[in-house]
Amino acid sequence: MAQNIYDKPDFFAGYSRLGRSVRGLEGAPEWPTLRAMLPTMRGLRVLDLGCGFGWFCRWAREAGASSVLGLDLSDKMLARARAETADQAIGYAIADLEHLSLPDGSFDLAYSSLAFHYVEDAARLFASIQRALVPGGRLVFSTEHPVYMAPTKPGWTVTDDGRKSWPVDRYFVEGPRTTDWLSPGVVKHHRTIGTTLNLLIEARFRIDRVVEFCPSAAQIAQAPALAEEIERPMFLLVAAQR
Amino acid sequence: MAQNIYDKPDFFAGYSRLGRSVRGLEGAPEWPTLRAMLPTMRGLRVLDLGCGFGWFCRWAREAGASSVLGLDLSDKMLARARAETADQAIGYAIADLEHLSLPDGSFDLAYSSLAFHYVEDAARLFASIQRALVPGGRLVFSTEHPVYMAPTKPGWTVTDDGRKSWPVDRYFVEGPRTTDWLSPGVVKHHRTIGTTLNLLIEARFRIDRVVEFCPSAAQIAQAPALAEEIERPMFLLVAAQR
16 A cells, blocks of 8 residues: 555644645646646546545536546545535545556546655556546646656755755666655655656557646746746656547 | 767767767667667668768668668768768768758658757757658657756766765756867757657657666676666657657
8 A cells, every 4th residue: 555644643734734735726836837738627527646635626626527536545635625625526535546446437537636656556557547537538647756756865955156956866766765755754656757658658648748847937936936946857747648 | 050069070089989989889878778669670761860970870771671861960970971881772961950851751760869969949850850751650769868968067976975966957947058078069959858758749749658768787787887877867768650
């Protein structure tokens, strides 16, 4: 089973205070970019893998989706998602992305925000999603970028002249990375971009768009701390079609 | 016009001494990986963009290609390519990859090794290649990896405990990078992976395989200096289909 870090009290408390938890989708700088990669939502049966508090599920319904199923490993997150959702066409269920079990051909869109990097077996995950989609169905997801995740010491190096750089090493050493983010001992699974894309292709997805997220000039003007995101990629966004 | 660094005497002399120039394809550690991404060569009309000394052109013919056209910007390289080729089905011509002019639908495979990073306008390049290929034709190429090319100071940082890392910055600042490699003032053009792949998709290519090159354990055992290639990606290899 995947590590359920979200149900740890310290992690949950920290996560609940993040901009993206307090302000929802609009609190995530990569959301406008990811949204632009989504198909028109009207009439779609939508699956949200790692739905957290259900922000995207509710947005999808407001945008016209006919039904939304949100899956998450965290009891606590689903409890809050349910409490904040008053829509019979949105359902929530506990599920481990390592062992998805979904009815064949039952979704038009599978979406996931920053959950796949917790999954060890991406080949099995992509195959499960492929079967759960109808032919022509879409998969749109964000995940931590491997350049961000690879290093032994994932943090900025500042040189004497004040330049910030990101010390990439172990890029080709795929596998677990343990970091202290909100809580000690958070385990993520590092895969190169090549591995992620080839696993999608091998699962019979067509790659439609690959975006390494960088905030816009307008976003940086509004939140100057985002400027450092120009130096190295933090998130990888992919749109694919079954 | 693209910078013709190869015809500078110091660059040409240095380039001619590289393993890949002396030993040909077998002197390039990424060649076995790139070769595995190629289709069966029998009967194919092949285009080699940035053919250099013609090693790949001759290999392609030996592997069964029906004809090969090698293009390069460098007079000197083509002169040596012609001198080393005795095969009427291989032709060589001067061409600037910034301004390709090729007959429509006349090739089954376009190949390029480490030339595209000298090209400023990749959208135009990919569109030209797309038109030159038959429907179903393949494009297989290697280029410098953007993680390798992006940094202000593209060189290893060694920490006190002896760890080597690659100081990534300016990843999202696309455009020229001037380095001193064999000769001062070599100009390359930095594009993110996302940009390269999306330009291919927009030029109506289907992405078939994306490999960030890492030498095998056997290659490292034979040439221990290659071990550092595990730390960060140096080459990006892509196979796509029209």
